[in-house]
Amino acid sequence: xxxxxxxxxxxxxxxxxxxxxxxxxxxxxxxxxxxxxxxxxxxxxxxxxxxxxxxxxxxxxxxxxxxxxxxxxxxxxxxxxxxxxxxxxxxxxxxxxxxxxxxxxxxxxxxxxxxxxxxxxxxxxxxxxxxxxxxxxxxxxxxxxxxxxxxxxxxxxxxxxxxxxxxxxxxxxxxxxxxxxxxxxxxxxxxxxxxxxxxxxxxxxxxxxxxxxxxxxxxxxxxxxxxxxxxxxxxxxxxxxxxxxxxxxxxxxxxxxxxxxxxxxxxxxxxxxxxxxxxxxxxxxxxxxxxxxxxxxxxxxxxxxxxxxxxxxxxxxxxxxxxxxxxxxxxxxxxxxxxxxxxxxxxxxxxxxxx
Numbered sequence: 001x002x003x004x005x006x007x008x009x010x011x012x013x014x015x016x017x018x019x020x021x022x023x024x025x026x027x028x029x030x031x032x033x034x035x036x037x038x039x040x041x042x043x044x045x046x047x048x049x050x051x052x053x054x055x056x057x058x059x060x061x062x063x064x065x066x067x068x069x070x071x072x073x074x075x076x077x078x079x080x081x082x083x084x085x086x087x088x089x090x091x092x093x094x095x096x097x098x099x100x101x102x103x104x105x106x107x108x109x110x111x112x113x114x115x116x117x118x119x120x121x122x123x124x125x126x127x128x129x130x131x132x133x134x135x136x137x138x139x140x141x142x143x144x145x146x147x148x149x150x151x152x153x154x155x156x157x158x159x160x161x162x163x164x165x166x167x168x169x170x171x172x173x174x175x176x177x178x179x180x181x182x183x184x185x186x187x188x189x190x191x192x193x194x195x196x197x198x199x200x201x202x203x204x205x206x207x208x209x210x211x212x213x214x215x216x217x218x219x220x221x222x223x224x225x226x227x228x229x230x231x232x233x234x235x236x237x238x239x240x241x242x243x244x245x246x247x248x249x250x251x252x253x254x255x256x257x258x259x260x261x262x263x264x265x266x267x268x269x270x271x272x273x274x275x276x277x278x279x280x281x282x283x284x285x286x287x288x289x290x291x292x293x294x295x296x297x298x299x300x301x302x303x304x305x306x307x308x309x310x311x312x313x314x315x316x317x318x319x320x321x322x323x324x325x326x327x328x329x330x331x332x333x334x335x336x337x338x339x340x341x342x343x344x345x346x347x348x349x350x351x352x353x354x355x
Contacts, residue, residue: 034344035075037082042075047344050074053124068348075344083334085136088143095138103134110228115197148330152322159314163305170303170310175247177264178295180222180240183232184209185288198231202286209275209289216272222293240293260292267294 035042051071055062062070088094108116120130163170186205188198199205212229216222223239230236249255250264263273272293277286303310 034342035079036339036341036343037079038086038339040082040086042078042082046078047071047075049124050078056122056124072345072348075342079340079342080331080335081136081140083331083338083340084140084143086338087334088139091143091146093139093142093146095135095142099138100131100135103138104131107134110224115228118197144327144330148326149323152319152326154315154318154322158318159311160305162314162318163310167302172298172300172303173246174300176298177245177247177250178297179242179245179264180226180293180295181232181235181242182209182212182222182226182230182240182291183235183288184212184229184290185231186286187288205286205289206275209291213275213291216291222272241295260290264292264294267292269294269296 032044033041034044034047051067051074054070054074111119117127120127125133184199184205186199186202188200197208199208208229212225215225221239223241226240227236230240232240235241250261256264257278259276259278260273263276267273270293272291274291276290276292278288278290279286305311
């Protein structure tokens with residue numbers, strides 16, 4: 001739901017380029033306007049709202065320089081967003097009310113009304129603000145699908161050429177495991193980050209993971225249950241997917257605890273483990289509980305181009321590459337055709353060197 005905050009030092013470097021895009025035009029002394037995209041005014045209150053969401057839950061307050069850099073980066077994103085939305089409106093590809101409500105309904109589905117409201121509150125949204133954000137995202141997606149993604153084609157010849165040039169990469173040295181998990185910590189402040197309904201101790205953690213397990217047994221999708229119950233913020237939003245792990249990593253005592261290792265090695269693709277307690281080896285205190293699913297397992301050996309999975313993997317990779325550079329080119333073209341004034345960037349330059 002919330003975009004991951006990049007390290008501030010990287011944001012500062014990236015943001016410098018935006019400063020020099022600022023127009024020399026003033027904004028009539030209206031201090032509430034931080035940028036203008038054609039006739040649309042980006043207000044300081046909008047910038048403040050997004051900024052506050054991004055720093056919510058941060059372990060420390062940003063320095064003045066970090067705050068300026070982050071605000072400049074966020075403003076650049078808001079400007080780009082307006083460029084897309086205005087183009088979408090011109091082409092008549094704005095998201096419909098039905099599309100927005102369908103997306104909202106799907107987002108709410110894994111949660112009770114109270115749980116969903118709590119998640120919004122934690123993230124700094126009202127329901128109407130979240131609905132508006134979804135509308136804008138769907139609108140921009142529709143624009144990109146029409147103007148960029150629909151123009152990307154991958155031929156059989158492209159796939160053949162890529163395979164010939166990267167054949168060695170399709171030689172799997174050892175078996176690979178595709179895993180997902182639901183993780184619930186028994187520690188009150190771990191993992192870091194705001195988590196609605198966070199388990200505060202072992203009893204609460206066991207109760208929470210047990211509820212998740214019962215829902216899995218009743219036939220609910222693993223991804224949906226992980227999104228609602230898992231406290232691993234890095235994977236919960238993607239259905240608990242952990243990615244690929246080589247067999248040596250699964251069997252390594254340094255990388256995988258014995259209980260998890262033994263449980264995974266007994267699974268067949270599509271199956272999930274019982275509830276696994278993760279313990280402190282020295283004290284045997286329960287630190288967390290988890291449920292692991294084996295999405296798939298790939299044996300060692302050379303993968304041939306005749307394998308449909310190999311073809312699809314190559315097709316997806318080539319499509320992603322082409323979409324990315326065409327997306328960047330399209331954004332540059334849209335910006336070139338828009339009248340953009342970044343007053344906040346002007347303000348930073350004007351005040352440079354002054355305390």
